[in-house]
Structure formats: C-alpha cells, structure tokens
Amino acid sequence: MNENFQKDIDFGLSATNKTLPSKYFYDKIGDALFVEIMNMPEYYLTSAEFDIFKNQHQQLIKALKLEKNDFFELVELGAGDGTKTKQLLKALDDQGYNFKYAPVDISENALEQLKASINNELPTVKIDPKQGDYFNVLGDFKTSSHPIVVLFLGSNIGNFNDSKAKEFIQKLDHNLKTGDKILLGVDLIKPKSIVLPAYDDAQGITKRFNLNLLTRINNELDANFDINTFEHKPEYNEEEGIARSFLVSTKDQNIAIKSLDKTFTFKKGEKIHMETSRKYNDQILNTILEGSFLKISDRLTDSQHLFADYILEKH
Template identity: 55%
Template sequence: MIEIVKNKEVAQENVICDDLEQFKTDIENGLQENPKTIPSMYFYDKKGDALFQEIMNLPEYYLTRSELDIFKNKTDQLIKAMDLQADSYFELIELGAGDGLKTKELLKSLDTNNFKFDYFPIDISSNALDLLEKDLNEVLPNVSVKTKQGDYFKVLDALKMSKKPKIILFLGSNIGNMTDDLASAFISKLGANLAPGDKLLLGVDLIKSKDIVLPAYDDSKGVTAAFNINVLERINTQLDANFDLSQFKHSPEYNEKEGIAISFIESKSDQTVAVKAIGKSFHFEKGEKIQTEVSRKYNDVLISKIILNTDFKLDTKIMDNKAYFADYILTRY
C-alpha cells in the first residue's frame, strides 16, 4: 500500500488535520488535475490506520506476511548483512514505522544479544507512534525507544547531528508508492542525511503474476475498498465536502509487464462535488477515475537503475521463502 510513502497524518478526534492548509492545497491541486489524483498520504487518519491494520491481516495481502517471514526467519542474515556489532553503538531509524510488526522481530534479536542501540521510529501519525511506544514498553522494556513525529527528512536532518552510525529501515515496499524518478530522488536525499558506511534496508515487493498481486489490492471482504473510499469521507469531514460515498467505487488495476498496481476511485455517475473549505466544486463524469495510489513492484534491474545516481551501493538481497518480497541492504559510500 504507499505500504510512499505511507506518510501518515492523524486527525485530532478524526476531525482536524494537523496541517489543514496543506490538506486543502493538495486536494484542490489533485482534483484539478487531468486525470484527477488524491495523495495517498491522506489515507491515514484514525479510521484509515485501523483499516490498514485490517488489510495487513487479510489472506490476499501477502506483502506484510512476506516481509515478516524475512524478519522472523532470517533475522541473523539481516543483522550480518547490516554489519551490526554487539559492542558498537548504532541508531536504528525506521521511516513510517506504523505498528512495528516486522521490526519487533529484529528488535527482539538485538535485545536478546545485547546490542547497543536506540530505536527511532519516525511517522507522521502520532496515533501510530503512541501505540507503538506503548506496545514496545510492554513487550521489550529494555529497548530504548525514541519516537519522532513528523516529516522524514526534517527528523533525519536533526538526527544526523549525532554523527553516530545509522541504520535506516524503509520497509513494506513504501518506496513503491513513488515513480522511479521520485524513488531515486528520495534515496539520494536519504544519502544526503547519512554518513559513509551508514546502511539502508529497503523492503520492496517483487514483480509477480496478476493472480497474486491484484487480489492484494481488491480483497474479497472489501476492506481495501473501504480504505480507499475513506479518503473521500475524510475530505467530507475535514474540508466540508459533499462526496456521496455511494456514488464512488474502488477500482484497482495491475500491469503485470510493467509491475505497477494502481488504485483508483471511480465515479458511478455524472456528478458535481462541492468542497466548501476550498470554495470550489469539481465535476465527475460517469466512469471518471481519481488515482489514489501507485504500488510499484521491483526486480534487481529496477533497483540497480534507481540507485545508479545515488550515494548508495547494493550489498545484499534477502528474500522470503516464496520469493515474493526482498529486503535490499544498501551502503552509503
């Protein structure tokens, strides 16, 4: 899911957006585009967070299980690939930490083997961070958890002042919510906030057949559909809009050759929607689609291309047992 950046923005009591002006601007600009778009970061209010947690447990949604398989069963390989030493302090920084499901497996092993580190989960969702910190304090009380709420790069800019060795985790194929050019720029920007020798663990979904991929974005229970449509409900609530949710439907697509899954919200009828907080109305033709999320799938060639003009080199690739998913270990040079 965009498991971009899955940037998370949580609303106070699911009503007030942390940056309402930015929300207005992004929705206005997106709905004026042709084709129309809504940034995927706005999936994640309290309801969106809960729906995505439900999605991750669906039988069709293989992504979480696949990367969890790596973190549970190949933890020693991960630690070795990241060149971690028990007697050398490092900072473990996770971008878009969410509920930390997979990372907990790594944290357990590091804690058991007395590694010296601080864990910095970064997320735009304060709700997700609060829940994660509470959980880790209960299940791994010896692990030092220092939550950081906000934009990835603003937090990284502050953390780089420590000059300590850093391991960046960017999991769940969040990178797949970006175009290849944006992904390359994103990784380049990460490199600018790191020192030579620092590591990036990049989790990506691998290119697979349509019969495996598409159901992950169109489950039989309709949870993903509810997750996608929820962004319209959020616009209604926070921007005083009048989207009739019954007149829109979830409409995903997957191009197996290119390895790109796209989620759309499709209008079921000719209709006009007013967004009072913006002071504008937007017309939709029957069958017209709003693009809400792009989920790129990868292979070695694509990863090599994306990091070609960055300050990273590829060290190791670790896959789950079905070879659905890969964690690439990159080193900043």
C-alpha cells in the same frame, strides 16, 4: 485545519487526471483499516516480509554488519504498528546490542500506539518516536557521530513512481553519512493472479480504506462526497510491474468542498488515482539508485521469493 492537506487535495482534484495523495489515507480510521489489510490472506506483502524478519533476523543482523559494542540508531520511516520490526528489535535486545529505536511516522496516533506496545512487549528497548516529515527528522541525524540504520519497509517506496523514488533515494543519500545503511523492503515483480487480489480483497477492506479518504475530506474540508457513488478499481500491468488503485465515479456529479470554496465536476467513469504500487527487481532498483552513493550490499527474500529486503550502504 491542516493547510497542506487542503492544498494537496485542491491540487489533486484540480488536475486534468484527478489524483489524491496516498499519504492522507492514514488518519485514525485509516490506520485501523490498514492493520486489517495487512492481516488479509490476499495481502501477501506483510506476511512475506514478516517471514524474513521472523526467520532470518540473524541474517539481517549479519548483512547490516552491526557491532554489539558500537551504539547505533535504528530509524524506521513510516513505522506503522511495528509488527515486523519487533522481531529484529527483540533479537538485537536479547543479544545485547547497544542501540536506540527511532520510529518516524506522519500519524501521531500510530506512534503513540507503537510506543505503548514496545514499552509493554520489549521494555528494555530504548524508543524515541518522532512525528513528522522523514527528511526533517533524518536531517537531525546527519551530524551525529554514531551509525544510522534506516528501515524503510513494507514496499513503501513502491508508492512512488520511478522518478519520485529516485528523488526519494537521493534525499535519503543526502541525509546519511558514509557507512550508514538502509534496509529497504520491496515487493518483487510477479504474476497478476498473485498481485491483483492484494489490492482487491474479497472482504472489501481495501475499498473501505480508499473510500475513507473521501470521508476524511468530507469531515475536515466540509465536502459532500457521496462515497456510494464511487467504486474501487485496482489495475496491474505485469510487464511494467506496477499496480494502481483508482476510485471511479459511477455517475456525472458535482462535489462541493466548502473550505476551498470550489466545486469539482466528475463525469461518469472518471477516475481518481489513489495509489501506485511499483514492484521491483535488481535491475529496476539499480536504476533508481543511479546518481546516489548508495549501493546494494546484500538481499534477503522470503521462503516463497515474493518479497525482498535489500541492504543498501552509503559509500
């Protein structure tokens, strides 16, 4: 049993305002559901960033100031299925850049699938997958003499609140050398009519994705969640630019988790906070970067200006 999983679930459900960590969405079923989410018509984030990688990969290479003869390591945090990244990898490989791709993910299953697809589609690209915590992996690169480019795409940083995002950026900063760069993908602030459907799709895939975490707790921690007694409810505040997803109990109920030897009480209408998705603009990002040695050096957006990939450089 994963002790961290056990502790985190206990901590989140014991809080006054219950919460579950979104990083645990990604088991084998969760990975597959998230691929479905990325292909939904409502989920513009993936297609918008894919637009940048497909149609502006040359601009990305230029913005990252990559030199063909200087070996560098492309480290992707939370690599997932690598659909977008492959566009950049192919361009770099075709043009003879000297690099190695190191995808990092908490999901061993996702890494195995990614390595197989890279070997199949881009057989000349050197790939070195690393399973585990982002910063443990990045710490290994800190003493290297060659440049590092970190990819953190998909607006994954938006899953943190601002204080956690600031902490994350400072940890990144600490683990990079002067001259290293980050390609940071962020969702831009936009109207509710565009944002909310991305987290409440007509097919109910996002609902299943959220409820799957309760099923995972049932299976791995011997709990008795009845997923039919929880509703998926997303919210978006356009002024602050933050989307939040909740599961809401449809009745008063008690949930026993045997591995914790605990029972958790839910009132009808009580929420479990599942995920946060912060939307960005230049001002918000610069506030997050304060106190670090990372500075914005460039910014590319998709054709509809829904999403941005920022280039950050350590000074």
